[in-house]
Amino acid sequence: MRRLIDAGNQVGIRLIGAAWSVLQWWKTLGLDINQSFAADALADLHAGRWPSVGRVVSDDHGVHIHPRVAVAPMLSDGRPVHAEHAEMMLAVPAPKVLVSTLTSETWPASTAMAVLGIGRVPYDKLVDAGHMPSNDHGDVQVAAVNDLLWTVAPINHGPIVTEDRSRLRSGRSRQSLASIVSTIKAEAVMDSGIKGLEDQPLALRNSGMNAPVITLAIAAAKLRTNTESVRGAIRVGLIAAHKGTADSAVAWCIDPVSLDRFDCDYIFASAIAADYQAARTTLASRLRSAGLLPVSGPGLDDGVTYVFLRRDLVSVDLERILREPYRSPAGRKNLADRLRMSTTLSRTDAATLLALSGRDLNSVVADGWLAPVSGTPSRWRFDRKGVDALAEQLRSDYRDVRNAIDVTGQTSSEFRRTWIDTGFVHTRRFGGRELIAVPDLERIAELWKASATGTAIGRSLNRARWLCPNLQKMDKLQPVAVLGSGTRRVRLYPRNAEPLDRYDRR
DSSP states (O other): OOOHHHHTOHHHHHHHHHHHHHEEEEEHHOOOHHHHHHEEEHHHHHHOOOOOOOOSSSOOOOOEEHHHTTTTTHHHSOHHHHHHHHHHHHHHHOOOEEEEEOOOOEOOOHHHHHHHHHOOHHHHHHHHHHOOOBBSSSSSSHHHHHHHHHHHOOSSOOSSGGGTTTTTGSSSSSSOHHHHHHHHHHHHOSSSSEETTTTOOOOOOOOSSOOOOOHHHHHHHHTOOHHHHHHHHTTTSOOOOEESOOOOOOEEOOOHHHHHHHHHHHEEEHHHHHTTOOOOHHHOOOOOOOTTOOOOOOTTTTSSEEEEHHHHTOOOOOOHHHHOBBBOSSSSSSSHHHHOOOOOEEEHHHHHTTTTOOHHHHHHHHSOOOOOOOOOGGGGGEHHHHHHHHHHHHHHHHHEEEHGGTTTTHHHHHHIIIIIIITTEEEEEEEEEEEEEHHHHHHHHHHHHHHHHHHHHHHHHSTTTHHHHHHHTTTTTTEEEESSSSGGGGEETTTTTTGGGOOOOO
């Protein structure tokens, strides 16, 4: 995670969020997701590997979760890159996972369609034919989706509509997916998955009857890259393959010996980036600027991704290469390095360093935080040292009000009423943020340590908020401080006053 943040890899950070949603889904299904397992599982899922989850129940009478159901959050979150990552995982065998039941879980139609890999029309026909029972809200049971997948797609990869049924859905004898499913169910001949329609059986790629076919997707998962990169390696002769499989005459079938030899001798830049949680877009440039020569890649041959020799990586310090500034072989400079080297910054660069939008930068200048050294507002230039100094000042001297409320444990409105509206401390606007000075925050913490508002004391004693004001009216309790005046007056009472002891219900 630290490498992702340092590299500004937003895609990788979002992918961790998608992997975490998968773990939460597994927890809903009954898996014991403890802290140690979650950390290792997140790393595996982020790298496109299946974690070793084992079985959820102690016997063989549970429900076998289909791999597409297992990664449903990735398939259905709406981001194509996450769906592609899930499909890469589905290209390799998944561990067998059993849960006790699935009857209580439901999905909306959009999630079910994403998991099945089909559109609205075939999905509606499945519902109308009774293969996907839905409730009044249009939700379907996860168990129904899981059963349907095991019925027509017992293999680990691919959507529910596989290539070997394309002939049945074309021409004069075209059938709908719903009718195909009905036929498959009527002609079921196996306990684990269905053999398929009699006039065109489904190729059981995981049955062990024939040698396993290594497709582009399987090779990409093994080499931790994408299918287009593998196709480029085939074109330049680094991986041996031929066209033609049991399912398609145009699909690539990769030689397993050649694939293992490639994995032993070479590595894709994308795989190195995955190992070090670095940005894929700059890693090849960093390696080339350090003197490493790729054996294949753009500008060298027909390869679409840079490929390096593994033995060349042994002689270099990758951690240093990924951390230090570099000059792009194409003549471009990395943004962070460019900002480091320049003496003045454009308004765009200054806003980037201060995490501001263009509009917020205008208000920061108007409020006196920063002054341009030249240019009109649309072409302002700022002194780089001044921008760095301001960024350091914000980190060391100020805290965001939204985080400052943790000092007292009050709600946001209570904190504002007690300390800001009364004038005890003053805040400053910085773009869209409201900041409070660290010394003012320390004053609040010191005062709050020995005293509190009547509301806070009543809450801590499990009493009404007017307990302290009533004791003050009876002259049994006096405030130690009065902040503000008039309608904005707030009284702070001593926490350890003797009259409060008899009202303690804790």
